[in-house]
Amino acid sequence: MKPIIVTASTMLELSELIAGTSAVAVPHVGHLQVYRARYCDRDLVIAATGIGKVNAACATTLLLERFGAKMLINTGCGGAFPGCGLGIGDLAVAQSESFADEGVQTPNGWHSLELIGIPVFQEGGRRFFNTFPLDPDLARGAGERALELGFAAVSGPFLTVSTCSGSADQGEELLRRFQGVCENMEGGAVAQVALQYAVPLLEVRGISNLVEDRDLARWDLKLAVSRAQSFLLSYLEHPKL
Numbered sequence: 001m002k003p004i005i006v007t008a009s010t011m012l013e014l015s016e017l018i019a020g021t022s023a024v025a026v027p028h029v030g031h032l033q034v035y036r037a038r039y040c041d042r043d044l045v046i047a048a049t050g051i052g053k054v055n056a057a058c059a060t061t062l063l064l065e066r067f068g069a070k071m072l073i074n075t076g077c078g079g080a081f082p083g084c085g086l087g088i089g090d091l092a093v094a095q096s097e098s099f100a101d102e103g104v105q106t107p108n109g110w111h112s113l114e115l116i117g118i119p120v121f122q123e124g125g126r127r128f129f130n131t132f133p134l135d136p137d138l139a140r141g142a143g144e145r146a147l148e149l150g151f152a153a154v155s156g157p158f159l160t161v162s163t164c165s166g167s168a169d170q171g172e173e174l175l176r177r178f179q180g181v182c183e184n185m186e187g188g189a190v191a192q193v194a195l196q197y198a199v200p201l202l203e204v205r206g207i208s209n210l211v212e213d214r215d216l217a218r219w220d221l222k223l224a225v226s227r228a229q230s231f232l233l234s235y236l237e238h239p240k241l
């Protein structure tokens, strides 16, 4: 039976999940830190990808080639766009992922990859430039489960960036490009690989900060990653596959 693969960029974002599922280390999976568990009659593979799109895409590809998967889950922390209803410690569930800073910077401003006309992926007549859909049933199921469990949760589009927005102005610029509730640095890359391998993806992040003028005193990484993992431990008891 193929496992469910759970990824995040750092071990901090996975340590409670590893402890809560009694996962054990799997050696020699390339450069990755990988763990395996049998949890509620399901096989899990849990792995830290490293930060950013390149790490996330490489790791997801390696994991899918090595283990296969019936479902991918990408988790960790993320920044909430002001006004979307998310606060620090809340959960964000991705309905789509967009590469929000890949494109062309012209004298007239930023344009998406559509200006170049070369999609990052195409399949069956569909061309994907900056935006990838995530599995709608998984997103709906996880959003509903989060609310049932008493988490504050908002579902919506996620934006993946190479440069973490450290100013409110930059956040507003990104929202002029794409709708978004949550900014992160890996999800779009995982979504692209998931689409290429036809594996359904769920992305759930705990909110560690708002996308605003950078003030680390207002961040709460520990609360964010703890809430996301606490949710996943409950969700994985009965995932909606």
Ligand SMILES: O=C(O)c1cccc(C(=O)CC[C@H]2O[C@@H](n3cnc4c(=O)[nH]cnc43)[C@H](O)[C@@H]2O)c1
Binding pocket: 009, 051, 052, 076, 077, 078, 079, 080, 161, 163, 164, 165, 166, 183, 184, 185, 186, 208, 209, 210, 211, 214, 216
């Ligand atoms: O600005 C800093 O000094 C700083 C210190 C600690 C952590 C960061 C991060 O940006 C964490 C990046 C990491 O967490 C995700 N993340 C969390 N919040 C955001 C955000 O507002 N924008 C983009 N990514 C965010 C991201 O997926 C990375 O894995 C910065």
